[in-house]
Amino acid sequence: MRRALTAGDIVSRIKANLGIPWRDTTYRDTFKFGSADTEVRGIATTVFCSFDVVRRAAEAGCNLIVPHEDTYWNDRDDVTVVSGDPLYKTKVDFMTKNNIVVFRIHDHMHSQRPDFLYVGSARALGLDSKYETAPQSHRFVIPETTLGALAADFQKRLGAKAIRVAGNPNAKVSRIQLGVGYATPAVNNPDVDVVVSGELQENDGGFDSPEYVLDAVSLGINKGWIMLGHAVSEEEGMLEMAQWIKAFTPEVPVQLVRAGEPFWVPKI
Amino acid sequence: MNPISRREFVTLTAAGVLAAPGVFHSRSAYAQASLTAQQIVDRIRQRAGVEWKTATVDAFKAGDPATAVKGIATTAMATMDVLKEAVKAGANLVITCEPTFYSRADSPSPGGARRGGPAGPDAVFTAKNEFIERNGLVVWRFSDHWRLRTPDPLSVGLADALGWARFKAADDPRLITAPVIALDSLASDIKQKLNIGGGIRIVGDPRSRIQKIGLLPGTTAIQAALSLFPKVDAIVGGEVREWESVELARDKVTAGENKSLILIGRVVSENPGMNAAAQWLKTVVPELPTTWIPVTDPYWRPA
Numbered sequence: 001m002r003r004a005l006t007a008g009d010i011v012s013r014i015k016a017n018l019g020i021p022w023r024d025t026t027y028r029d030t031f032k033f034g035s036a037d038t039e040v041r042g043i044a045t046t047v048f049c050s051f052d053v054v055r056r057a058a059e060a061g062c063n064l065i066v067p068h069e070d071t072y073w074n075d076r077d078d079v080t081v082v083s084g085d086p087l088y089k090t091k092v093d094f095m096t097k098n099n100i101v102v103f104r105i106h107d108h109m110h111s112q113r114p115d116f117l118y119v120g121s122a123r124a125l126g127l128d129s130k131y132e133t134a135p136q137s138h139r140f141v142i143p144e145t146t147l148g149a150l151a152a153d154f155q156k157r158l159g160a161k162a163i164r165v166a167g168n169p170n171a172k173v174s175r176i177q178l179g180v181g182y183a184t185p186a187v188n189n190p191d192v193d194v195v196v197s198g199e200l201q202e203n204d205g206g207f208d209s210p211e212y213v214l215d216a217v218s219l220g221i222n223k224g225w226i227m228l229g230h231a232v233s234e235e236e237g238m239l240e241m242a243q244w245i246k247a248f249t250p251e252v253p254v255q256l257v258r259a260g261e262p263f264w265v266p267k268i
Numbered sequence: 269m270n271p272i273s274r275r276e277f278v279t280l281t282a283a284g285v286l287a288a289p290g291v292f293h294s295r296s297a298y299a300q301a302s303l304t305a306q307q308i309v310d311r312i313r314q315r316a317g318v319e320w321k322t323a324t325v326d327a328f329k330a331g332d333p334a335t336a337v338k339g340i341a342t343t344a345m346a347t348m349d350v351l352k353e354a355v356k357a358g359a360n361l362v363i364t365c366e367p368t369f370y371s372r373a374d375s376p377s378p379g380g381a382r383r384g385g386p387a388g389p390d391a392v393f394t395a396k397n398e399f400i401e402r403n404g405l406v407v408w409r410f411s412d413h414w415r416l417r418t419p420d421p422l423s424v425g426l427a428d429a430l431g432w433a434r435f436k437a438a439d440d441p442r443l444i445t446a447p448v449i450a451l452d453s454l455a456s457d458i459k460q461k462l463n464i465g466g467g468i469r470i471v472g473d474p475r476s477r478i479q480k481i482g483l484l485p486g487t488t489a490i491q492a493a494l495s496l497f498p499k500v501d502a503i504v505g506g507e508v509r510e511w512e513s514v515e516l517a518r519d520k521v522t523a524g525e526n527k528s529l530i531l532i533g534r535v536v537s538e539n540p541g542m543n544a545a546a547q548w549l550k551t552v553v554p555e556l557p558t559t560w561i562p563v564t565d566p567y568w569r570p571a
Contacts, residue, residue, distance in 0.1 A: 048511070048515055050515055050518055050519055050522065051518075051519040051522040051523060052518070052519075052522040055522070069511050069515075070511050070515070073490050073494075073511070073512050073513070073515050073516040073519070074490050074511075074512055075511060075512075081490065081491065081494075082490070082494065082516075084494070085494055085497075085498075085516075087516075087519055087520055087523055087525070090523050091519065091523075148570065148571070151570040152570040152571055154570070155569075155570040162469040162569075163466075163569060163570060164466050164467060164469075164567040164568075164569065165466065165567060165568055165569065165570060166566045166567055166568075169568070182509075182511075188370070188378065188390060188392065190388075190390075198510075199509075199510050201487060201507060201509075201534070202487075202507055202533065202534040202535060202566070203345065203366040203367060203487075203534055203535065204325075204366060204367055204371075204372045204411075204487075205371065205372060206371060206372075207370055207371050208366075208367060208370040208371055209370070210535075210566040210567075211345060211347060211366070211367070211370050211566070212370045212392060213566070214347045214348070214349065214564075214566055215347055215348040215392050215395075215396060216392050218347070218348035218349050218352075219348065219391065219392060219395050221391055221392060227567075229469075229510065230510035230511060230514075231510065262471050262510070262514050262515070262517075262518045263469040263470060263471060263514075263531075264469075264470050264474065265466075265468060265469060265470065265569065266452065266455040266456040266459050266468060266470070267452070267456070268456050268459075268460075
């Protein structure tokens, strides 16, 4: 009889196919729930291992979940931080009952070439590779448009509700620096008109781009800042990740289970 | 008139050399050069009622502390627009909650804060420095110690701005018990009352009924949301990390808990708390006019 395909087997294949050495020092890219010996019936990739994603993955027959981000609402997935909240037990009980295994892939995805998070985001935003100034630069020079038109185009393509933009909507822009998730470039690079990324703290950090953009607007300097939201920014790249895993895991179905945008905005 | 520099003038005035008899008794003489920015900061430190930290961002960020102060402006963030408003209002000491020069380091030159860009002059930094210099402004940051005061003035200010002054818990201004309202109506109310543009984002069922509300102005980590959620139906917060409190709120909704999260933006959430700072400063520095200058929501949404 053929030996069952386990979560451990699949993780070994992921490590073998990455094209870069695996770093065991990462606290992120580890099993977050379940046993490596568990037999896998289907694989779900996702940006966030939300409770909703876990439930829909289970419904779809996927019991190995490969999220890019955390499962227990903190980056280190330190359960001592969250175990006092009954929701932790609810989520864990559901995963136990449904024989779920969670293996996070974050650091190695960003080290892999290409980094699928950028590939997926650029694809979804319509930032064609012919516009990228150099491979892996994530810098695109597109035909001149306005910040308002660019943001509206991104919103339409993504179907996102809560995109946030800083800058003059009428500013002429063409040079875009793409970031993903929290890996958000600073906006004060003189070779860049607009930064598009997922999330970054507003102030009091390494570089506070929203304030810089406000001041640039006040001075008539064209700068733009488009925050898609963390989940929206990195969700698409998990489709590339699913396709990549599928290529070396023909035995079981592999699919993206979308976490979706967590936010809505008031009508008025 | 003898050409004397501003600094000399301040020194001479402080020493009483230039002071005409009786001038310090005039209540209407707001403009008299009797207090320097440094003296005002010293007074704030004495009156803050909290132990002053050795490691703190609360320090002068621009201008000469020996400058004679004509008026004070408080703000959540000393943007160019805010500095222009301050000058219009006749204020030359700006007290800001957030940085002036686009980073926690708050260095007036781009320096190490410039990630990924070539070194060299930066038009925005240059123009801001020039504006401050030309208008004789002094900028002092007041964040760490203002937040330390009890009750938390940022929560008090936010509650007051939202019309919840009488709904605050006696022992904790972060806890509001208000008349029951649907989440979508509450979100629209907050958006209008705080004049928010595109910076408001909500997690939760729009029809859920909200009565107990928790306030988390500024920026907060997961621990704050974990400790507050059991006491409230909705959290109104400034800024959180999306992989932390946003995903926690989303999972609570999935699990059927009546919990919601309304994010209004860090700076917007700190606006009312700096209005509270202006009101407090009027009692600390009654000799000088103090104005609060709100920061406009940095964000808009595509049409």
